[in-house]
Amino acid sequence: MLAAKTRWMQSASSIDDVQEWQKQAGVSALVAKLCLARGWTDIAKVKExxxxxxxxxxxxxxxxxxxxxxxxxxxxxxxxxxxxxxxxxxxxxxxxxxxxxxxxxxxxxxxxxxxxxxxxxxxxxxxxxxxxxxxxxxxxxxxxxxxxxxxxxxxxxxxxxxxxxxxxxxxxxxxxxxxxxxxxxxxxxxxxxxxxxxxxxxxxxxxxxxxxxxPDHLLDIACIGTIADLVPLTGENRLIAYHGLKRLNHTRHLGIEVLLENAGLLDEVVNEEHVGFTIAPRINASGRLDKADYAVQLFLTEDREEATGLVDQLNEHNQQRQKLVEKMTKEAITWVEEHYPEQKPKVLVIAKEDWNIGVVGIVASKMVEKYYLPTLILSIDQEKGVAKGSARSITGFDMYQALRTCDDLLPHYGGHPMAAGLSLEVSNLEHLRMRLDQCGEQWLTEEDLIPVTRVDVLCQLEDVTLEGIEELSQLAPFGVENPRPMICLEQMEIKEMKKVGANKNHLKCQFRQSEAVLDGIGFFLGDRADKISPGAKLDLIGQVDINVWNGKKKPQIMIKDMRVPHQQIFDWRGARQLEQQFVTICDEEEKLALIQFRTETVIPTHIRELVTVITLDTEVQALEQKTEHMLQKFSTIVLWDLPRSMEQFEKVCELIAHGKNIYVVFDHQQDHYFSMLPTREHFKWFYAFLNQRKSFDRPRHGQQLAKHKGWTLESIDFMIEVFLELEFAKMEKGLIVLHDQPNKKSLQESIAYKQKQLDIQVEQELLYSSYQVLVELIHRNQSRVEQKKEAVSNGF
Structure with missing residues (x-):
């Protein structure tokens, strides 16, 4: 299994509802599902x-x-x-x-x-x-x-x-x-x-x-302010943003044109994301580090030289702002870890002297990203005895209402449920911490503290068509309360998956479901490739768009998160850098057990120190009662070496059916499958040879005999081991000598002979089989667990 990074919240729609909506509104399945999920029940408004x-x-x-x-x-x-x-x-x-x-x-x-x-x-x-x-x-x-x-x-x-x-x-x-x-x-x-x-x-x-x-000639400016302030992009705001973006792409304001040119957007179709992540930060930087007048002057100027100078100034401020945010964020994290090394409060109130008041809001947002807790970042002015700052919140905690409960401590505050600004006397900081944390304890559940991704549409891959995506794009511009639609695709087969980018930290994929195929790209999800097995069926969420390459249009999904909801089997047979891979999974998996089938198998010391080693008995009958309870504690299982028999392997498969992830190593000291198993005729000839020679010096003459018969030395050694075990022969002064009158015994009475047969079978079925055959074998044996449970529930 692979857990998602966030908690997916989705509302499903019945097929009948979707089909009825499609029929009445004349829209694609994608748009119909989106409207139903967001509670847009007024078809006339959707058409608008x-x-x-x-x-x-x-x-x-x-x-x-x-x-x-x-x-x-x-x-x-x-x-x-x-x-x-x-x-x-x-x-x-x-x-x-x-x-x-x-x-x-x-x-x-x-x-x-x-x-x-x-x-x-x-x-x-x-x-x-x-x-x-x-x-x-x-x-x-x-x-x-x-x-x-x-x-x-x-x-x-x-x-x-x-x-x-x-x-x-x-x-x-x-x-x-x-x-x-x-x-x-x-x-x-x-x-x-x-x-x-x-x-x-x-x-x-x-x-x-x-x-x-x-004043439609000012809609581009109104659009920038509206998108930057993160107000809901619904109703009239959406109208301002929609027409404003059109104006922005053909702006008559020289300062804005120079700003777009400097940001590399002049030849782009500027959208709401460009405004929010490229234009707005530059405008904001002026007031964060200096005077906001520069930004107003940029919007007003009719002189290109002045506009260029102002843009350069804003860019310089923005770069300084980025460095400052990075430094303050590190300091804030250090403060939290020093004050709350284990249990964090429900609301973080972090204050430090002389922090730049202009970027405290950004730092608060960074802290929410890291800890997913409502956060206040305050700068202390010791001379005035005042702390000023900004707050950012999470779903489920209304920051403005929380500050209202502290009204008597706050001479100035204001804002929204998700963001606010405030000031107070330094002497009241601890009172503020206590009261806000009380609000957090009362208002926030444990589930609220898991980051949420709201999923709009659960659909089949066949629904993701060029026509459907183009129709979805008509609902733009996207923003607060009208976010870019997040779709969920379940049970995706992986056709291709590879790491890409200079640092191999991005993921490029191709998925398949029935006959439909979809390309996907996941930025900063490259690490997930090592956690997904080749046979996994993925659930993923993301945003769909159209990729145009060489004049051809194809649907594409920008992957935001993914999960594997079923047990995964990873094939590490013969893997290189095995020890390095072990360190990786030990860092990520808390409940990990390594199963050792053979006591003689060597486990490197530093690997043994990282995991819980469970050595299993060779007797199959003893396996269940000894290990079942122990194995239940572990969700990740490593099969380190080869079992002594398929019967032993089958029983272990049943015992680890609960495991989320199984890593198959099958380390082995000797290849039995590729060495010859001597036949009865081989043993008969060798016995006659020893009888004729009376004694045999294996170290001196073994190689000569092997060459003469076309055997391997291992085969000769194995036959000697069987003869000694069955007491057909004995060792005298380093020579092999037959007993005078040995008791008649079958080869099947030799433990070594039977184990050799089992070893060859085990290697053939487990070590040299394909990945798909191995997976099917494990699943077939695990299915017996469910069959047993069903039989018990039915009274058998």
Whole structure:
């Protein structure tokens, strides 16, 4: 067996349901199964999803607070009042700020923008920034992607004569800012049809309301912020991403074009993965290590030379960020292992002085990947006595609600169920650890602590067609709550499997089921090749796409995980580097036993030290009662040497039927199968020869006799051994001499003769048989266990 690396969660659909869906929706089996698995029961909506061009954006004035915000902004423009856009330093904040800048510029407003410094000011609005706005003769502050929790700072702003409009998308706290307008689709009293807009999406809707039309020329920027912020890619967000990606592939924003060119994407069809893993990290790097203003300037510039310089700066920041993340992650792991060498708490709260506050969120994500526990990474400022940081969570633990239980300890916090930001006094760190761990103990089960892979579609290989994959792709762009479909294929035969890549750490495969064949590639799964036997039938999960090579299209699966749900038999007969292979399986298999059939067989000392050696009796009758209970403890069995008989082997096969993996070595000291078994005529001639010679000096004349008769020395030695055992002959002064009147005995009375016959049979059937024959032999003998159990259950 081979265990999967994650816990697969899948929902099966009945054949009748799938066929009915196919019929009603006019879709492929793949899409029908996906829709049923995700609970998309509205066929009309699914058809809409497949035809994005026919969908339209919602009326922005359905957002609570929108009329008041538009009225106040229009008044400010009429009066030439000075407006300040107050943004945030992440990619969504940068995108939101840029959208608002371009909207106000188009409207002829008098404005500027301000993004707080992550290191000196922290997240969100602050009193000093409000004072600075007043000093700059600002009349109206418009927040983007921030402000929903800043009622204290907004009260202060109003008290010094500033008007404030809040546009945000984060979870609203119990107390909201009391200002001209608060626009947030998550407000409990807001009836907007879609609740999950990113900050850039809310800014886009405000722009739509101000312009009286959708600012579709800004959809590429809104798309970057939306995808980067990991909001659900459903509903209107999906519409923003869909049209935004189209715009992004033909962007008119010079800075974005230069960024794409620098990242090697200018000639690519840019998709949501390019945005999430290539574009967004570069934009985020600016605010993580320096000022986010650079990223806004990049989006706004119309000068190629300036754009190139800004992109270079962002790239340099991104490289520094990567090194910093690696260093801090190592330090965080060291902290955990030193403080919790054995039992880990249910929630990790890790704090250290002078950690870079700009990358704590990334480090938290890395720690979740390693430990699969909700994690908070905090940077301590000893001078101020404050710790600031970010949190990342796992399925089953709502981080925002957990922080709400610690409300009295946290002067500032906000976020989502899976991610949050916070600050607190250093003196409260231990209280925070204790309370969050209590939440973890109450909310998380042991099963919750096993990484989950959600599987959408369980299908047959024949379902994976070019047409089906193309139809699935129409459900893109994929992201949160609309992830790229994960399909599961069961009982796949392996047609080809090999390690590829410079370090042989990737896996290239070809699978077969009935007449259907599918290519597969598994990145960083190369180590699994050594853990899969040639006859294994695999279950695998992955994402399907179309591979185009030399103009030909073929379905392909990008393998994410795999398992073998049945016992595996590995053929290590005559294997090279046997000792190295043993070290590998001993590192990975906890319950491993090595069966030694013959006490005279040598087991290398360092291998013996790694495993539990069970030496079996030669008497078959004694096997079951002596070893059955002992062997049950072991899931991995190594058959080290050759049994003394097939009967012994058959019994052992029954005893190890429970094993998950069986490694067959069959180490042997002598080849009996290829040495001659003397016939009765051979023995008769040799006896007459000895009788005539009266004595025989084997060391001096054995080779001459062998050459004369065309025998081997081993055959002569064997006949001498049998004659001595049956007392036909004896040794006198190193010579072989016949007894004068020996008792008549059959060759079958010789233990050596019978064992030689058994050894030849064992070697023929076990050592020199093909892998397939060996596997069938083991399985045939193991099947008797089930037959016995069935007989017992039936009362026989």
């Amino acid at each position: 999803m497949l035809k994005m061009e026919e969908q339209s954006f919602h009326d922005p004035f359905l957002l609570q607070g929108m009329p008041e915000a538009v009225e106040r902004i229009q008044l400010a423009i009429e009066r030439n009042e000075k407006i300040r856009i107050y943004g945030d330093y992440d990619c969504d904040g940068v995108s939101s700020t840029t959208i608002m800048v371009l909207i106000l510029k188009e409207l002829g407003a008098n404005f500027d923008f301000y993004i707080p410094n992550r290191f000196s000011e922290g997240y969100g609005l602050n009193i000093k920034a409000m004072d600075a706005a007043k000093e700059s003769q600002i009349d109206l502050v418009i927040t983007v992607d921030t402000g929903i929790s800043a009622w204290v700072e907004i009260d202060y702003a109003i008290s010094i004569g500033l008007d404030v409009i809040v546009t945000d998308h984060h979870e609203p706290p119990p107390r909201l800012p009391d200002c001209i307008s608060v626009i947030n689709p998550k407000l409990p009293t807001c009836t907007y049809p879609y609740k999950y807009l990113a900050g850039a999406g809310v800014a886009l809707k405000l722009g739509q309301a101000l312009l009286g039309r959708l």
